Amino acid sequence: MNMRVSKTRMIACLGVLTLTAGLAAGCGGGGGAAQSGEPREPEAIYKQLCINCHGNNLEGRSAPALKTIGATKSAEEIAGIIQKGQNGMPSFGKMLKPEEIQALADWLAAKK
Ligand code: HEC
Numbered sequence: 001m002n003m004r005v006s007k008t009r010m011i012a013c014l015g016v017l018t019l020t021a022g023l024a025a026g027c028g029g030g031g032g033a034a035q036s037g038e039p040r041e042p043e044a045i046y047k048q049l050c051i052n053c054h055g056n057n058l059e060g061r062s063a064p065a066l067k068t069i070g071a072t073k074s075a076e077e078i079a080g081i082i083q084k085g086q087n088g089m090p091s092f093g094k095m096l097k098p099e100e101i102q103a104l105a106d107w108l109a110a111k112k
Contacts, residue, residue: 041103042103042108062088063089066111070111078108078109079101079105
C-alpha cells in the first residue's frame, strides 16, 4: 500500500465521516488500510455507506429503492454496480474489499 492510496482512502473516510458518525469505528482502527482487518457485515456497510442515498430500510431516497432489487438483478450485476458505480451511483471499488462487495451484493440479491 503506497502513500497515495492510503491518503486517498483517508480523505474518502473523512468525507463520509462528516455524513455518518457511525463510520468512526470503521475508519478508526485500520488506519485507512482497505485490505487489512476483518470484513464488515453487509448491514454495517450499508448503514455506513449506502443509507444516505438508498434509505434506512432500502426504501430509496435520492437513489432508487433496493427492497426488491434481487428480483431484477443478480448478485453479480449488483456487485458490478457497487464496484464501478453507475450514473449518480458512486463507485466503491476502492473503499470496500472485494469480499465485502460480494457479501453486500449477495445480501441485496436476496431482497426479492
Ligand atoms: C451518493 C448517493 C448514493 C450512494 C452513497 C449509494 N448509491 Fe447506489 N445508487 C445511487 C443512484 C443515484 C442510483 C441509480 C443509478 C442509475 O440510475 O443508474 C443507484 C443505484 C444502485 C443500484 C442499482 C439499483 C437498480 O434498481 O438498478 C444498486 C444495487 C445500488 N445503488 C447499491 C448501492 C450500495 C450497496 C451502496 C453502498 C455501498 C450504494 N448504492 C450507495 C446513489 C447512491
